Amino acid sequence: MGRQREFDVDKALDAALCVFWRKGYEGASYTDLTQATGVERPALYSAFGNKEALFRRALERYYEHxxxxxxxxxxxxxxxxxxxxxLRGAVELSTRYPDRKGCLGIHGALAGSDDxxxxxxxxIEARATAETSLRERFERAKQEGDLPETANCTxxxxxxxxxxxxxxxxxxAGFSRDVLEAVVEQALSTWPSKALDTLEA
Known part of the structure; x- marks a missing residue:
């Protein structure tokens, strides 16, 4: 019978998530992960697998929470x-934590090595899935008359x-929440909808 784990798996996963969020997938070293989780590398990978598997578990938690x-x-x-x-949810999340601004998924999808x-x-696939669900929602809005016939849902x-x-x-890069919220309002002011005046800021 294997030895019982001596650490909280959920807490370790949360700690690893924060490291990946702050440093990106490639920027997070094994030392970063073991120091943040307080778990030695053999035990960490016994629980989660290799670094890629750990990141995928952290990403699932990120999407969920x-x-x-x-x-x-x-x-x-x-x-x-x-x-x-x-848009407002994205601004809030991207500026919520001073030590890990931005989005884990977006930063991770930027340039990286072949590995x-x-x-x-x-x-990229996760982003495409989200975009598809959003397009389908806008197509429904068009059918319901909420969007004009000329609207390009894609x-x-x-x-x-x-x-x-x-x-x-x-x-x-350091943009403040106030600036990003102003960007959101500018974007929404151009929305092709008949209901602009119904949305409370």
Whole structure:
């Protein structure tokens, strides 16, 4: 019978998530991970597998605990409110923690080595899935008359996703929440909707 684990797996995973969020997948060293979790490398990888497997587990936790505003946004009654909920949620998350600004998924999908390509592809696929669900929501809004017939739902979904990505990069570069919130309001002011005046800031 194997020896019982002497550490809290959930706490270790949370600690590893914070390291990846702050430093990115490739920037997080084994030393960073063991120091943050307080778990020696053999025990850490016995529990989670290798670094890639640990990152994937951390990413699942990130989506579950930090990106819940996205599925909630899809339930909003109008397309404008959907976009507003996503963009404002992205600003809040990207500026919530001074020690790890931006978005774990977006930073991880940026340039990396060949060894990190599987991780980058996973993050790109996750973004594409989110964009597809957003496009489908906007198509429904168009059918319901919330968006004009001329609205390009594919472009609108790509626009919202591009805004979230850009703001995450800006937050990482030191842009304040106030500035990013102003960017959101500017973006929403151009929304092709008949209900602009119904959305409370």
């Amino acid at each position: 930090y990106l819940d505003f996205f599925p909630a946004a899809l339930e909003q009654p109008t397309s404008l409110e959907v976009a507003a909920h996503i 990190a390509e599987p991780i980058r592809c996973t993050l 472009a609108l979904a790509a626009f919202v996703m591009a805004m979230t990505h850009g703001m995450a990069v800006q937050a990482k």
